[in-house]
Amino acid sequence: MSEIFTGSFTQQEPIPEEAISAAMEVLRHGRLHRYNVAGDEAGETALLEREFADQMGAKYCLAVASGGYALATALRAVGVKHGDRVLTNAFTLAPVPGSIAAVGATPVYVDVTEDLTIDLEDLTAKADQADVLMLSHMRGHLCDMDRLMEICNDAGITVIEDCAHTMGAAWNGTLSGRHGTVGCYSCQTYKHVNSGEGGLLITDDEEVAARAIILSGSYMLYGRHLAAPGPEVFERVKYETPNISGRMDNLRAAILRPQLRDLEVQVARWNERYREVETGVRGTPGLTVVERPVAETYVGSSIQFLLLDWAADRVQEVLRRCAARGVELKWFGEPQPVAFTSRYDSWRYAETPSLPKSDRILAGIVDMRVPLTFSLEDCAQIARIIRAEVGAVFQGA
Numbered sequence: 001m002s003e004i005f006t007g008s009f010t011q012q013e014p015i016p017e018e019a020i021s022a023a024m025e026v027l028r029h030g031r032l033h034r035y036n037v038a039g040d041e042a043g044e045t046a047l048l049e050r051e052f053a054d055q056m057g058a059k060y061c062l063a064v065a066s067g068g069y070a071l072a073t074a075l076r077a078v079g080v081k082h083g084d085r086v087l088t089n090a091f092t093l094a095p096v097p098g099s100i101a102a103v104g105a106t107p108v109y110v111d112v113t114e115d116l117t118i119d120l121e122d123l124t125a126k127a128d129q130a131d132v133l134m135l136s137h138m139r140g141h142l143c144d145m146d147r148l149m150e151i152c153n154d155a156g157i158t159v160i161e162d163c164a165h166t167m168g169a170a171w172n173g174t175l176s177g178r179h180g181t182v183g184c185y186s187c188q189t190y191k192h193v194n195s196g197e198g199g200l201l202i203t204d205d206e207e208v209a210a211r212a213i214i215l216s217g218s219y220m221l222y223g224r225h226l227a228a229p230g231p232e233v234f235e236r237v238k239y240e241t242p243n244i245s246g247r248m249d250n251l252r253a254a255i256l257r258p259q260l261r262d263l264e265v266q267v268a269r270w271n272e273r274y275r276e277v278e279t280g281v282r283g284t285p286g287l288t289v290v291e292r293p294v295a296e297t298y299v300g301s302s303i304q305f306l307l308l309d310w311a312a313d314r315v316q317e318v319l320r321r322c323a324a325r326g327v328e329l330k331w332f333g334e335p336q337p338v339a340f341t342s343r344y345d346s347w348r349y350a351e352t353p354s355l356p357k358s359d360r361i362l363a364g365i366v367d368m369r370v371p372l373t374f375s376l377e378d379c380a381q382i383a384r385i386i387r388a389e390v391g392a393v394f395q396g397a
């Protein structure tokens with residue numbers, strides 16, 4: 001009888017007790033709106049912003065309603081207008097092109113490499129097509145950020161980083177989100193901190209920060225922010241910037257503050273699990289491990305491997321056989337999007353270019369979540385199952 005994994009791929013850890021206590025305090029006093037503060041109280045949201053800015057080494061931070069909202073706000077704050085074109089990854093998640101569509105702009109997709117990062121040659125070739133790059137560190141893979149910034153600086157391209165999968169990651173020691181003009185994070189349940197929904201935006205640019213704060217719906221109460229530029233900067237932008245409400249509330253902020261203090265510990269726990277799976281599947285015939293560059297400090301909250309140039313029905317057979325043994329894999333080659341696996345040709349509100357190079361890679365990407373509720377033994381067992389089933393299908397058993 002072959003072994004079957006019985007854990008859940010969607011079960012996250014409980015909210016830490018310290019966060020629950022902080023949330024209860026907010027519920028007891030009832031001041032959930034971020035600008036509803038008593039006396040000289042700062043408010044959980046303003047404190048969260050100050051702490052996250054410090055943690056990331058950024059001057060300014062804004063907490064918002066979701067990661068997707070942070071992305072659209074960043075685009076508006078750097079000046080993207082209706083009808084503009086915005087460079088972005090062909091391999092990313094739906095909220096990324098969605099944020100570009102939200103501001104009435106059009107995505108220009110850049111190819112993905114076998115390392116699952118943005119293709120810097122294709123980026124160079126398309127650099128004259130837009131003034132802004134919405135760079136998605138999809139599934140936590142960082143490209144050569146030094147080279148990318150060189151290309152973008154040379155071409156005068158403003159970089160916004162989508163760090164939904166790279167909160168806590170770094171390239172050559174510089175934290176993800178600190179290379180571009182703006183870094184955006186998601187605090188949604190399946191990311192690295194969990195407030196159900198939520199987003200964070202960081203920048204060192206005072207006008208971008210002021211515009212983002214006004215955009216989020218600050219009702220001219222920006223003076224209550226602790227990670228914001230001075231009032232003179234707001235004076236320059238406040239009449240030109242619309243209110244597009246998307247604030248964070250004190251309840252979510254209260255839940256997030258203790259989790260952010262634990263981020264490093266959690267990253268280490270994710271990476272132990274990631275390496276257990278990676279080691280277990282390495283060397284499986286027909287399966288390509290995505291090698292992590294030495295310069296990359298990653299967060300292994302999910303793992304990808306490639307079944308490169310496999311026929312679709314054989315990949316489907318692997319997924320079916322793994323699922324039958326309790327291992328939930330997602331495939332980016334699926335003709336119809338399933339859960340989060342939508343691809344650039346699923347976003348039909350925008351023009352779909354022909355990207356044969358990306359198509360080949362997308363057709364080979366298999367993806368698995370690595371929740372912290374898995375033990376190391378769970379991870380080893382999952383790897384054994386993947387290894388056996390990929391091997392069996394590869395050998396035509």
Ligand SMILES: *Cc1c(COP(=O)(O)O)cnc(C)c1O
Nearest residue numbers: 066067068093095162164186188
């Ligand atoms: C989750 C996610 C987002 C957006 O986050 P939400 O908080 O769900 O809006 C953006 N980019 C990527 C790659 C994501 O996975």
